[in-house]
Amino acid sequence: MNLQVARAWRDLANSLGSWQLWVYVGLQDVRLRYRRSAIGPFWITLSLAVTVVGVGIFYSGIFQSEVHIYLPYIAIGFIIWAYITELVVDGCLVFIHDGSYIRQLPAPLLTYLFKATWRAIIIFAHNFVIFIAVALWFRIWAGWAYLEALLGFVLLTLNGAWMALFLGTVSGRYRDVPPIVQSGVSVLFFLTPVLWERHAAKQYSTFVDLNPFYHMIEVVRAPLLGNAAPPLSWLVVSVMALVGWSFAFLFFARYRRRIAYWV
């Protein structure tokens, strides 16, 4: 096992070393998906923008909240949720998708995880334009809290990445996992405060606090909206990043050599 962990560390070091590979290929992935279309990757942004504006105005009526509070709230909520979905659901495919490469090239395996994570970040950046527009429209300015949001984003990404690493490894072996995760994530959407706010859950708010995805969203969303994220959320995402990465990394180390045989 120690030998396997040492090899996994070398895999990690080599993957970080070949950053040019995943940065370039990740960019190409996004670019090629929209080759020959006039506005390119901004199609992702556009479809989300329509959802945000439509749902924002309509649901603020249903929930009887003020549009200038509710619309920015769901704008950033949707953007972060799309990011989590990209990380976790597509994360199941990190190794399966690039199976033909893994079986042919001795490139370190974490390269594929970094590529998928980087691709998710690029798409997030495209979507984030929506929030900038909304923030300008409603004159939201959070000042120094943007640094807090940045830290939150790093923690969010670290958490999404270990989930992708763990799920990607398991999915290589068990092909039922990706569809299970996909339906799980779509159910979670309704149980996580994206469309509704935590205080709306009333007696179920403890239930919301048990949802790790709520905390992952909150550490980015709250500072961006000019509020402070609850200390509990910071605690949960930090501990989860640490424990999650240790677990996922050891799991990966244990099965790393089998992945080329599985995919």
Next chain:
Amino acid sequence: MSGIKVRNASVEIPIYDVSARSLKKVAMRLSVGGRLGSDAGHPVVVKALHDISLDLTTGDRLGLLGHNGAGKSTLLRMLAGIYEPTSGSVEVTGKVASLFDIGLGFNLEATGYDNIRMGGLYLGMALREIELKIPDIAEFSELGEFLDVPLRTYSQGMLARLSFAISTCVNPTF
């Protein structure tokens, strides 16, 4: 000094058919006591390499002869570090350049030049190194202005030229 040292290496490749791979089967196995033929516990294993030992040093040339399925490609994959041996060890000093699938890594929507860059990166080169090699690759492939258009416009022969030009531009240690 480069070299390859293989000691008693074996490679066993598990074959998971659609049913053996599913979670349902694993869950069923937990709840049901009996084992049914090939659906039971262990997947079918192909013993592709059995107890291989060899030493190669600078200047050696090795040819592999064998019928289909003898394990030639598996041995090469093991030497390239793609398959780690299930038992025994492989020790490689130096850099390995491998060429298995000729069309690997091509993206048909990307241009010839973009594909050269991606192919080079996958083969372990740095972008700066690739840029230096692009003129050579372009000349070797004889594709000229076609390198500026997407690969989907290429003929099979042109694709073969390009992939060969990319694959052979890596400098392994001799």
